[in-house]
Structure formats: structure tokens, C-alpha cells
Amino acid sequence: MSTFGARILASAGQGTLDPSFSLLAPGASANAGRTDALFIALLVLCGGMAIVIATLIVVFSFRYRRHAVVDRGNQASGESAGEIRLEIAWTVTPLLIFLGIFAWSTWDYIRTTRTPADALPVYVVAKQWMWKLQQRTGRREINELHVPLGQPVRLVMTSQDVIHSFFVPAFRLKQDVVPGRYTTLSFTATRLGEFHLFCAEYCGSEHSMMLGRVVVMMPADFSRWLAAGPNEPGLAERGFALYRSRGCSGCHEPGSTVHAPSLAGLIGRTVHLQDGRSLVADENYVRDSVLLPLKDVVAGFDPVMPSFAGQLDEEEIAAIVAYIRSTSDASEGRR
Amino acid sequence: MSYLDDGYTLRSWLTTHDHKRIAILYAIAITGFFFIGGAAATLIRLELATPAGDLVSHDTYNKLFTAHGVIMVWLFLIPSIPSVMGNFVLPLMIGARDLAFPRLNLLSWYLYMGGGILTLAALFLGGVDTGWTFYTPYSTMFSNSYVLLTLTGVFIVGFSSILTGLNFIVTVHTLRVPGMGWFQLPLFVWAIYATSAILVLATPVLAITLLLVAAERLFQIGVFDPAYGGDPLLFQHMFWFYSHPAVYIMVLPAMGLVSEIVPCFARKRIFGYRFMAYAILGIASIGFLVWGHHMFVSGQSMTASLVFSLLSFVVAVPSAIKVFNWTATLYKGSIRFDAPMLYALGFVGLFTIGGLTGLILAALAVDVHLTDTYFVVSHFHYIMVGGSVMAYFGGLHFWWPKVTGRLYSGVWARIAAVIMFIGFNLTFFPQYVLGYQGMPRRYHAYPPEFQVLNILSSAGASVLAIGYLLPLVYFAVSLWRGERAGANPWGATGLEWQTASPPPTHNFDTEPAAPKTVYGYDAEADARLAARGAPASTERAEA
Secondary structure, rough: OOOHHHHHHOOOOOEEOOOOOOOOOOOOEOOOHHHHHHHHHHHHHHHHHHHHHHHHHHHHHHEEEEOOOOOOOOOOOOOHHHHHHHHHHHHHHHHHHHHHHHHHHHHHHHHHHHHOOOOOEEEEEEOOEEEEEEEEOOOOOEEEEEOOOOOOEEEEEEEEOEEEEEEHHOOOOOEEEOOOOOOOEEEEEEOOOEEEEEEEEOOOHHHOOEEEEEEEEHHHHHHHHHHHHHOOOOHOOOOHHHHOOOHHHHHHOOOOOOOOOOOOOOOOOEEEEEOOOOOEEOOHHHHHHHHOOOOOOOOOOOOOOOOOOOOHHHHHHHHHHHHHHHHHHHHHHOO | EEEHOOOHHHHHOOOOOHHHHHHHHHHHHHHHHHHHHHHHHHHHHOOOOOOOOOOOOOOHHHHHHHHHHHHHHHHHHHHHHHHHHHHHHHHHHHOOOOOOHHHHHHHHHHHHHHHHHHHHHHHHHOOOOOOOOOOOOOOHHHHHHHHHHHHHHHHHHHHHHHHHHHHHHHHHHHOOOOOOOOOOHHHHHHHHHHHHHHHHHHHHHHHHHHHHHHHHHHHOOOOOOHOOOOHHHHHHHHHHHHHHHHHHHHHHHHHHHHHHHHHHHHHHOOOHHHHHHHHHHHHHHHHHHHHHHHHHOOOOOHHHHHHHHHHHHHHHHHHOOOOHHHHHOOOOOOOOOOOOHHHHHHHHHHHHHHHHHHHHHOHHHHHHHHOHHHHHHHHHHHHHHHHHHHHHHHHHHHHHHHHHHHHHHHHHHHHHHHHHHHHHHHHHHHHHHHHHHOOOOOOOOOOHHHHHHHHHHHHHHHHHHHHHHHHHHHHHHHHHOEOOOOOOOOOOOOOHOOOOOOHHHHHHOOOOOOOOOOOOOOOOHHHHHHHOOHHHHHHHHHH
């Protein structure tokens, strides 16, 4: 989205962590409007159905109360043809309506989960009871996430201990953060300001203290903010250093004497495995290959890679993943 | 001689094989658990009246909502209608002298009590803080609380469920009075039958899951904890494979009960009887295929989420059919508003709201925002408390005269029904709004903008509490000096009303004949009687 478009959206008002009551805080992400529209439509539909049923119950209860003098004729003793038609009608009609809702919500959901290729990656590690986040440049944050307005962001998340859940109500989005794998969440912020970040999956004693905030900034401000951070190497650079120092390069570099697959441009590539399966390599694939190398052995290679489980912490694995991803970005750039 | 006079000693009760006495044993235990679970809820609502976590510590709060969930789900809701009312009236409704396996029935009660006491012991020794869902790896590796003892308690209670379910299934198959076909069964029998099938099929999966959690906690075997090579989502799949059908264990019997009460007080056969029976079977079977809708944001694959979302919409159809049929039963009826009817109508209203908000949650795009917020909390309380508990009270008021042989104060019973209905809505409706605003569940402290609605909810809970306490008073008065009820005070058609109140030990002095039709009510005749000025009580005596 252009900066100009972002400015227009931003003029709709800034989000703040306002402690005063409001019935429904406006959404602050590209999908929030869609989610609100669907929710309101469902509310009207379901509210309408509830009102119709309640009205019928009240009207029948009054009209056919015991002492009312009213026509009660036509008390068929069995199920008449009319009754069966009615049953079929009120079976099929709700089913069709429900399928319609399903189609609408699924369409929205698929749009929400689709990630643009140029999304800004942020690596998130959750632990009892804090959020640790790291931008691509290596700038780290705790319990705060700064993102630029109008630019897609993709969170790559894992947990060091139990299951947590990354929940930003203003974005109308949440995603569980699960130990032992990456989950991802992508969004595009459309309002400037600060928004609540909650942990939504119960994670122990201080679950309700595992709070943070998401700060949405103008892209230029965001760039300044990124640059102002302590001068740390970028995440991919750190990953490259680990790739060298932990010996990955000894086998995976093209000139190596060990027969190991090349990792350049791996993420996004289709990988054919020894057991006949094939998959599209993503962050989870890289992660599993580092920690559980026997899980997905590439066709044509011997299963000789040792496991690095217990030798790398989550942030180091994230750095290696970021490095391998950066090789894809570079090869795409050349094309 | 009535079953109540068949021995007065404690021993005669604790060694009884009579399904009616076992039902009373369950009723007493369940009432105790209900109020213990309710006390935990009271403390939760008190804590949430202010945004700061100031009344109890966060660990205590976590133990309170866990205790509330564990007690209400396994020690109250799951056994409530099946084990109390199913036990008491199921054999009577089909003209049987007892359940198929009376000794097994008593064993069920002892297992239930044993498991229940272990669970309570865990809570009183120091509590458990995993939530009733025992999510891994928190429950297996991280929680420092009485997880194993609680698991053991729930595990044992599960066997009580399985045995009771088995007993009901065999009873319905083999002990129907000669001439009573499947489509002459009251819908309550259908509902208990379908519930029993779920109990027998789903509970073993819970038992396996809990055993694996215990094994991982004890021996670090690495089934669920990724640190040992396990998969935490596997736990969620196994847990919800039981716990979603368990929702239907809790609500199907309530639906059956309402299907008894509405025709009786509308004096009209139930509309669409066969469709009602099919809907029960439909819910029970499709209900096994929707568990993944608890896991839309868990990291399961998108394909899985789409399929579970679709099936969740499909399972809503039979519930909709039931609501339409109850409503249509009122049409051209001759409706009386005695207490059981008020509870039943309350059920229909609250269940409808709970069901419709379930549709909203089944919609993937919206669920991503709403799951794990108070919207979900409110949704399942509308079904479980607004629905099942309301129906449980409806059943208590409907069969109380049959069980005790005495009437209760109709006025007070109606007042309690209205208070419960209002108090329930005041408590839980604000939670829907809170959920959409984004308040996560299981929060001990919360940002200040959520306070207004939390205060409304806590205030409503105090009204609801009055509604729940009132029946204790007028039922006690009824036992002490209630008017004699007679065999059939409501003029109902079920076989259970064709024997004395309270029934003799062997249920029927002479074997009843199978009725030609089920729900053979006649609204026209009833209205003619009413028009002649016959008060309801005269007609009751005639009936």
C-alpha cells in the first residue's frame, strides 16, 4: 500500500490504550473491516432468528393459553403431509443459510491467511510470561511490537515452554504460539497508534500479566525507529555466523566433500523426500531439519546429518531460518 | 409399599439396587458438587468485579476456575440429567421394573463418589491450576499442582459414565414393555439412549488421554511435550474428541427433558416426533466429527479447519429443527404455565441464543478473533447453564411429585424460574460484548476498559445465585409438609405417571400396557374442560 493511502487510513483516528469504555473499538488491520462486517451480518441474521422464535413463543403462549377461547381444531393425530413438508422446509432452509455463511467466512479466512511475498518478517519467541520479538535488522523488543502502517507483516512464532497465543483484538486476529514448531500470523496495520497485545491461551500463574502493545508507526518513523536501535547485526547475519560456526556450512556449501543438499533459496522450493513424499519447504521444515534431521530426508541423500536439538536455543534457530530465508530473497532479487 | 418406605437405615440406602434410590443418591451428591462448583464461580465473579487482581492471588484464581470447570463438567453436568433423572424415570417410562444391571448401577454410583472425592481432595489439598482442559505441555511438565490426583479422580468418574451408559443402552433394548416399539418411546428415552452411546464411545478416549498425560508427567515419555519429541496438538485432538461429544452428553438429555415438558403443558402431542428422534441421533453422530472447531487457531492445517467449520454448521441443523418443533408444539395448544413449563421455555430461549452464537463461532474468520475470549465463555454457558441446568431444574420440578409424592409451592417455583432466567442473562449477556471487545478468558486481572461489563456480569451472578438457592428452601418445605401429589398431578401421558407417587419398589403393581401413541394429549378436550370452569386441580385428580 502506498504511503499516501496509509495516510488517508491513518486520518481515521489513532488507536490508544484508552482505559475508558467503548462498545466496539474500531479495527486497526486490513482484515478487521471484513471480520466486523461478517460479524455484524451474523449478528443481524442470528438476532433476527432469535427474535422471530421468541416472538412466536410469546404469541403462541398468549394466544393458546389454557383459558383462551380460540380455535384449536385440526389436531391431526399423526404426522400429516403438511407437517412433513414443514419439517423438510425448516431443515433445508437453515442448511442453505449455514452453507452460505460458511462460504463467506471461509473466503474471508483464506484471504486473511494469505501472506504477501514482501511481508516484513518478525520473529517471536514466547515464554512464561513475556513476548520476545526480533525484527529482521536484529533490533529486539520485549512485550512491544513496532510495525509500519500499511505494510504487510508476517510473524514467525514459537514458544520456549508452554502454548501461548498472540492476540491483538484491534486486528481481530490471534494465533496460538506452540512449542516445537513455528506458527505464523500475517496482518497489515491500517491505523496509527498503540493496541493491546494479549496472551489468549492459558499459560500458568501470570497468564493475565503476559501483556504487551503493538505500536503502529508511519513507515518513515518506523525506518528511523529501526535504525535507532542498538547497533546489532541483522538476524540473517547472525544466522550466517551460526551457519559457519556450528558447522552447517561444512557440509551444505557447494564445495563440500560431504554429499548434502544445498540450502540456497530453499524456502519456497518443492523438496522431494526419500520416502516418496514431497513438500514445499517453509520455516517449519528448516526447523525440523535442524532438530529432527531424520524426519524429512531429501531424496538422493544419506541420512547422515546429526541433530542439533539442545544445542541451539529458539532465537538461534530463528536466526538460522532467517539466514536461509535471506538466500531465497536474494535469489528472487536476481531473477 | 413405596420405594421410600423400603428400609429407612443408611445401610438400606447405601446397598440398594433400586434405580430410584440410586437416583436419589446421585441427586444428593450432585447437589453438593453443584454448590461447591458454584462457590468457586462466586469467588471468580467477585475477583473480576475490579480490574486489579486484588481479592485472591493469581495462583488461587487459576485454581478457582479450574475447580469450577472440573467440578461442573465432570461431577455435575455430565452425570446430572442422565444419572439422576435417567436413572429414576427411564425404567418407569418403558414400563420396566429396574435397569438391566441393578448392581452395576450401584457400582457406577460408588465409582462416581470415589472419583469425585479424589477430585475434591486434590482441590482441598492445594488445588490444580491447569484449567479443566489440561492442555499440554503445561499440565504434563510445567504445572506444580495436584494434577495427577485430579486426573485420577476424573479417570475414575469416567468409568461411572461408561457403566451407566452401557446400563441404559441394554435397558432400552431389552426391557421395554411388550408392544412398545422404538417410535413409541418418549423423546427423553431417545435422548438418554443417544447420550449413552456417546458416553460409551467417547469416554474411553478421555481415559486414554488422561493416562497419557499422567504417564508423561511421571516418566517424561514424550507423547505431548515437544521437548521430548511429543506433539502438544495431539493432546488437543484427543481431548476434544471426547470433550466435544461431551457437550452433547450435557445437552441431549436436556433436549429430551424439554420434549417431555412442553407437550404436557401445551396439552398437545409433540410436533414432528420422528424428526425430533432423528435430530437426536443426528446430533449424537455428527457431534463426533466437529472437535477440531476448538482448534482453529491452534496451528492445525487449514484443510482441517475448513472441514471442521463446515461440519460445525451441519451439526447446527438438527438443533435448529428441535427449536422449531418445540415452538410449533405450542401452536393450537392449551398452555399452562406451571413451573416446569417456565423452566422448559427458559431452556428454549437460552439454548437458542447459545446455539446461534455457536454459528458465529463456527465461522472461521470470526472465530479467529473470538476464540479464547469471553464470547466463548458466554456461548458455552448459554448452552450448559442456560440450557442444561435450566432443563435440569425443569426436570426436578416436573418429576418432584413423582419422586417424593408431594407438591411444592407453585408460586415460589415460578418466581425462582423467572429469577434464574433474568439472573442468567444479566450474568452472561455482557460477556458476549466483552468477548468481542477482546477480553481473553482465564484472566485474573484485566485492562480497566473492561470493568463496566464485568461489574454488570458480577451483579447478575448475585441474582442468579438467589435463583439457585430458592429451590433448596421450597423443596425442603415440600418434603416436610407438602400436599400429597397423587399419581399424575400434571395429567401427563408417560408410563411413569401410571403408577403411584412415590412408586412402589418394583415400579408397577401390575405391568402397564404399552400406550398406543406417544404424547397422546388433546388440547381441544383440555380447553373444553377449562371453559367449563374446571380448575386445573380437578382435572389433575381425574387424570
